[in-house]
Amino acid sequence: MSREQALTRLAQADWLDAARPVFDCLDGAMGRTRAVGGIVRDTLLGRPRGSTDIDMATELTPDEVLARGKAAGLGAHPTGVEHGTVTLVHDGRAVEVTTLRRDVETFGRHARVAFGTDWTEDARRRDFTMNALYCGVDGVLFDPLGGLEDCLERRVRFIGDPDARIAEDRLRVYRYFRFAASHGEQRLEEQALAACMRAAGELGALSAERVGSEMMRLLAQPKCAATLAAMVRVGVLAAALFSPQALKALERLEALPLPITADMRLAAMELTGAQVAALRVEWRLSNATMASLGQLTAALELARAANWAELAYRHPERRTQAIALATALDQHAIAWMNEAISTVEGMGSRNFPISGADLLAHGMKPGPEVGAELKRLERLWIESRFELDRDGLLEQVRQP
Structure with missing residues (x-):
């Protein structure tokens, strides 16, 4: 993608019109408020976003933003x-507006900052x-650090000294690898990787919620997968969790050729020995x-046993994912997967097609036998690949 194409896409973005009331009440036309971060980055890349929320940065103080937003009816x-x-919030869309900041004292994630006007x-x-x-x-793009080239080249690069950026917030180690997978085509910069390795032993104080x-x-x-392997290699993730x-x-x-979810990866990890419960x-x-x-x-388990009828009946929403997992774990051919799906x-x-009421109407007496008989008939129905209909099942009812 060329620079010109990316800038044209940004200039024509639909969200600019949606965000105009926020821009207008915060002196956007004077350059005092700008959109920033993910919405800008992903628009330049033509990358779909799961969220419609917008982040903005402003020279105005939080009190000014509140007052102006209320005055504008937002x-x-x-x-x-x-x-x-x-x-x-305008028309159901949330815009998070943060005043420009500068460091006063730097001591990790809890650095003391002051509001500023220096972009x-x-x-x-x-x-x-x-x-x-x-x-x-x-x-119009405002790019004070020359990040557009990195963005278009899918190059995830820390701003300035990677060690300093990580020291400000050690969660950035995990964010680096996540962005390498989502926006960097799993390419890892040598300098960044070395900094993550140096910080690997100091990640224990991070909250479980943030890491998770x-x-x-x-x-x-x-x-x-390649990113996870690199995280294991530099000591960010335990080898026991992601074995070879x-x-x-x-x-x-x-x-x-199917979408892969986080749950599918967790299941694959669990079935290859990882202690996912932990x-x-x-x-x-x-x-x-x-x-x-x-x-x-x-x-x-049903897919690995090729129990297609029970898989279709008990897990209609999971059946394709389960077959894909069975294909990967048991090294089946794509043809096997396609036929199974x-x-x-x-x-x-x-x-x-029947219930306990049907069995009672058929002459069974209330009691635990009704539940046991329903389970037996359900098993017959599944094994018949659903050929047995209601009448056929009732003919199979065992009388006490």
């Missing part, structure tokens, strides 16, 4: 005033050059994630 919320951040100084406080790109209300959030976002990328066997399985999974604490995995992983693992999808989604 929703105005002091979501992080101590850090200089106010959230303005270049604000840019230097950010993590990567591709995240220090700003855009005015007119769609970064790791789950990393595992959700289309490809990340697990990494090979993840590589095979990524080679399949990650519930180490990464603060949510109950929803653990429940999803349990469902996927159960579906995978076709077979399972051809069975559709099924509902067991």
Whole structure:
């Protein structure tokens, strides 16, 4: 992609019109407020975003932002005033506005900062050059650190000294690898990698929630096996978690022509010996994630046993993912996967055609025998590949 194409895409971005009321009330036309970070970076790259939220930077103080937002009829919320951040809401879209900052004292993530008006100084406080790109209300790029070239070259590069950037917030080690996978085509810069290796032994104080959030976002990328291998190599991740066997399985999974999710990678890790249950604490995995992983693992067992009917019946939403995992873990050919998916999808989604009430109406007496008989009939129905209909199942009912 050429520089000209990227800049044209930015100038014509739909979100500029959506954000105009915020720009207008914060002196955007005077260059006092600009969009910054992900929305600018991903627009330049033509990369779809999962969120419609916009980040902005401004010379105005948080109190001024609040007052102006309310006067303009926008929703105005002091979501992080101590850090200089106010959230303005227009037409259901949230815009997080942060006052430009400069360091007064630097001591890690809790550095003392003061509000300022120097855009270049604000840019230097950010993590990567591709995240220090700003855009005015007119769609013109403001690039104080020359990050556009890095962005277009998919080069994830720390701003200034990587060791200094990491010392400000050690979570940036995990962010570096996550961005390398999401925006850097898994290419790792030697200087950055060396800095991450030096910091690897000092990551224990990071909160489990912050680490877990970064790791789950990393595992959700289309490809990340090579990045995970590098994290193991430099000591950021434990080798016991991502063994050579697990990494090979993840590589095979990524080679399949199907979308890969974080849950699928967690399941592959678990089936290759990783203690994923321990990650519930180490990464603060949510109950929803653990429940999803349990469902996927159960579906995978059926896929590995080629029990297509039961897979189609019990896990209609997981069947394709389970077959993909079985393909990668058991090293099946793509043809095997395609045939399995076709077979399972051809069975559709099924509902067991009888209930306990049917058995009672058929003459069974209330009691535990009804539940046991339902399970037996359900098994017959699945084994028949759903050929047995309601009448056929009722003919199979055992009378006490």
